[in-house]
Amino acid sequence: MKNLPRYIMAIAVLFLASLFLFPIWRITLIAPQYPDGVTMQIHINKIGGDSPGTLQNINILNHYVGMKYIEPESIPELKYFPWVITALILLGVIAIGINKPAFYYGWGIIMILVAIAGIYDFYLWEYDYGHNLSANAPIKIPGASFQPPLIGKKDIINFTALSYPSLGGILAGASILLALFAGRLSKKYS
Amino acid sequence: MKRTIKIPILFSLVMAGILVMGCNSTGEQNSQTGLLSNDAAQQVYVAPGEYDDYYAFMSGGFSGQVTVHGLPSGRLFKTIPVFSVDGEKGYGFNEETKPMLNTSRGFVPWDDSHHPELSQTKGKTDGRWLFINGNNTPRIARLDLSVFETVEIIEIPNSGGNHSSPFTTENTEYVVAGTRFSVPYPQADVAINSYKENFKGMLTYVSVGNEGEMDIAFQILLPAFDYDLAHSGKGKSHGWTFFTTYNTEQKSTLLEVTASQNDKDFIAAINWKKAEEYIQQGNYKEVPAKWAHNVYDEHTHMATSEINDKVKVLIPSECPGLVYFLPTPKSPHGVDVDPSGEYIVGNGKLSADLTVHSFTKMEEAIANESFETEISGIPVLKFEEVVAGTVKEAGLGPLHTEFDGKGNAYTSFFISSEVVKWKVGTWEVLDRAQSYYSVGHIMIPGGDSAEPEGEYLVSLNKITKDRYLPTGPELCHSAQLYDISGDKMKLLLDFPTMGEPHYAQGISADRIIPNVKKFYPIEENQHPYRAMGEKDTRVEREGKEVHVYMTTIRSHFSPDNIEGIKVGDKVYFHVTNLEQDWDVPHGFAVMGANNAELLIMGGQTETFLWEPKEVGVIPFYCTDFCSALHQEMQGYIRVSPANSSIALKWGLGEEEPVQ
Known part of the structure; x- marks a missing residue:
């Protein structure tokens, strides 16, 4: 039984590592002309979609109202975030090795802080894209904001925007709970 | 003398037809008016946003194209250019598709398309390709049903009008061709009245590969009859094709009389598996023959045309067992094989009866050598040894038969203008329905395959007279x-068609939809003049030739201002549509250009040749309303005098655009 927290933490670390495979967040735009919606998938190291042309199609939509083009090359987070995740994975592995409640809890708390920072950073990007509009935009709608919701559903002119964690994000969230659970179990057995 | 005897007989036939038409219409039209009021309307109503159950591919007849409709609504979705140039899509006008219409006689911008035929696997329509014949300049085209475009055209040599075509074999091993007009073989400057000595009829087997690629496998040299229609065997008769003939009298003038004399003409039964053996054994003649083979490549987005120079010909007198003639009354038109492959229906168009042959009896007659005579070394089987039954006095002028897969057959009668339902095996007439007017082909989805989907029947009518608002x-x-789902046929809907819809094919939509492409992936574009993004766009001069590498994306051309073009230049606009979304083609049109527009699908590159003749600044624009800023999608080309020293210059906007 003493090793049970280790196994749970191992699952937590694997869940976090899944961010290298699955996207962390997704934003879907729905309009009558887009019956299947346009879904942008945000990974820790790239921005993609349900088809190779998704980002281009979103940029085409955005350019009517003067939003900046989403250019993954110019988003620094996509470059350093994989390293942050790698570091967290290593810390998780160390926690497994030590198998002490404080390390599991500590890892969980670091994860929560990173998540808060990440979500705040995401909000800043969304705010920037939604408000920092080109003065030469072909279509100008006074007072309108094109900022997608942080999480949930929002109508943006003719589109409905949906913003939710994607598979990787859900698993990463679950890894926090698993780490806290591992900490609790580990305390019980010690 | 013969003329004066025959014309009154034909005349009275037609008069009888009109009488039958007249008689039937009074009684039945009334009852149909009642039917049409409610339930028929509901049956054909496809609510806004809903899909039809079936695709119908209709021959465009003398437009040379194919139209795509939905059933049961009859709505028209698309015209697919095949054998004729089409300004709407730039087909035959842009540099990429010009080779599609190349033939051994040069560029032929028009044809008369007749019989669409879906590819089949194990006798069932599979939704991969649609074949169609060009009757005038003998050709067969293949349409790819993932993109609904013509991707291959093969010319049929030694032929004078490809009518009995394409009519696939059970697994699309072959599509066939047969000359409607026999011609001198080899072509030569001979007196027309030397027909019997110098003319020959040629049948052709075109092999179809796994990717659909066509090739002329072999031809079969036959007497100079007119080879009218065909169908390949299925099930037990797989390995055979049946061709109808008329003009077995072998006349070359006033055929409406002279070719209607023989009491019986023939259905030619071809054992193509035997033909394969003779080809394998080398028992064929390789003869010179010029024929074009045009292929459109989905990755280069370009067609290429090559002219071939020989073909393998089988001579029946040297190939026993290859061809048999089945005597069939009165200039049979359509020949239709029932889903089991056992019955071969000869639609004797100058008769009131339908003759049905039995494949089993035919095989027995061949084994017993029950031959009546021989023509050019081809055995003529004894009529009574092959006939299975006759559908008696079903109507006047039978043309074509389709099957519903439930043991029933449906035959169109041109003269009496009706569709007649009868039972396969007992030959009894079960029902008849008027057509308005003069039905030619009929179509049941899968109705000429081994697995018909017998829910609807479409009659394809030659004459409409008073049925629609008059248009001159x-x-x-x-x-x-x-509706043919019940015991009685029920007329549901009239809808107009393009050109003359000779034949049609129908197929469940779910056999097509999963394969339909939404755009061409740009990363697979192999066009030699593609521009993979706006950074790739440029203008290059090679002497008097100017190549513009242009892109389109909502909603601008790159470049959209071009200077340095001179009078007398040949300007090639190679326009790549960078869009990677469904339903976002861009158009490209230049004022005063002596061709058509381009209509470029997402991920595709098309080329527009423009030869400026006058100095000035010429606008160009996007023709397909692509976005809220479509109207702004325009540009200018400055044309300077031939001796001008203005340098090439091109550009787009003041700001960085998309990409």
């Missing part, structure tokens, strides 16, 4: 939709 001397042809 030329009126539309039409299709009529019947």
Whole structure:
């Protein structure tokens, strides 16, 4: 039984590592002309979609109202975030090795802080894209904001925007709970 | 003398037809008016946003194209250019598709398309390709049903009008061709009245590969009859194709009389598996023959045309067992094989009866050598040894038969203008329905395959007269939709069609939809003049030739201002549509250009040749309303005098655009 927290933490670390495979967040735009919606998938190291042309199609939509083009090359987070995740994975592995409640809890708390920072950073990007509009935009709608919701559903002119964690994000969230659970179990057995 | 005897007989036939038409219409039209009021309307109503159950591919007849409709609504979705140039899509006008219409006689911008035929696997329509014949300049085209475009055209040599075509074999091993007009073989400057000595009829087998690629496998040299229609065997008769003939009299003038003399003409039964053996054994003649083979490549987005120079010909007298003639009354038109492959229906168009041959009896007659005579070394089987039955006095002028897969057959009668339902095996007439007017082909989805989907029947009518709002001397042809799910046929809908819809094919939509492409992936574009993004766009001069590498994306051209073009230049606009979304083609049109527009699908590159003749600044624009800023999608080309020293210059906007 003493090793049970280790196994749970191992699952937590694997869940976090899944961010290298699955996207962390997704934003879907729905309009009558887009019956299947346009879904942008945000990974820790790239921005993609349900088809190779998704980002281009979103940029085409955005350019009517003067939003900046989403250019993954110019988003620094996509470059350093994989390293942050790698570091967290290593810390998780160390926690497994030590198998002490404080390390599991500590890892969980670091994860929560990173998540808060990440979500705040995401909000800043969304705010920037939604408000920092080109003065030469072909279509100008006074007072309108094109900022997608942080999480949930929002109508943006003719589109409905949906913003939710994607598979990787859900698993990463679950890894926090698993780490806290591992900490609790580990305390019980010690 | 013969003329004076025959014409009254024909005349009385037609008069009888009119009488039958007249008699039937009074009684039945009334009852149909009642039917049409409610339930028929509901049956054909496809609510906004809903899909039809079936695709119908209709021959465009003398437009040379194919139209795509939905059933049961009859709505028209698309015209696919095949054998004729089409300004709407730039087909035959842009540099990429010009080779599609190349033939051994040069660029032929038009044809008369007749019989669409879906590819089959194990006798069932599989939704991969649609084949169609060009009757005038003998050709067969293949359409790819993932993109609904013509991707291959093969010319049929030694032929004078490809009518009995394409009519696939059970697994699309072959599509066939047969000359409607026999011609001198080899072609030569001979007196027309030397027909019997110098003319020959040629049948052709075109092999179809796994990717659909066509090739002329072999031809079969036959007497100079007119080879009218065909169908390949299925099930037990797989390995055979049946061709109808008329003009077995072998006449070359006033055929309406002279070719209607023989009491019986023939159905030619071809054992193509035997033909394969003879080809394998080398028992063929390789003869010179020029024929074009045009292929459109989905990755280069370009067609290429090559002219071939020989073909393998089988001579029946040297190939025993290859061809048999089945005597069939009165100039049979359509020949249709029932889903089991056992019955071969000869639609004797100058008769009131339908003759049905039995494949089993035919095989026995061949084994017993029950031959009546021989023509050019081809055994003529004894009529009574092959006939299975006759559908008696079903109507006047039978043309074509389709099957519903439930043991029933449906035959169109041109003269009496009706569709007649009869039972396969007992030959009894079960029901008849009027068509408005003069039905030619009929179509049941899968109705000429081994697995018909017998829910609807479409009659394809040659004459409409008073059925629609009048449009001057030329009126539309039409299709009529019947519900055939019950015992009685029920007329549901009339709808106009393009050109003359000779034949049609129908197929469940779910056999097509999963394969339909939404755009061409740009990363797979192999066009030699593609521009993979706006950074790739440029203008290059090679002497008097100027190549513009241009892109389109909502909503601008790159470049959209071009200077340095001179009078007398040949300007090639190679326009790549960078869009990677469904339903976002861009158009490209230049003022005063002596061709058509380009209509470029997402991920595709098309080339527009423009030869400026005058100095000035010429606008160009996007023709397909692509976005809220479509109207702004325009540009200018400055044309300077031939001796001008203005340098090439191009550009787009003041700001960085998309990409």
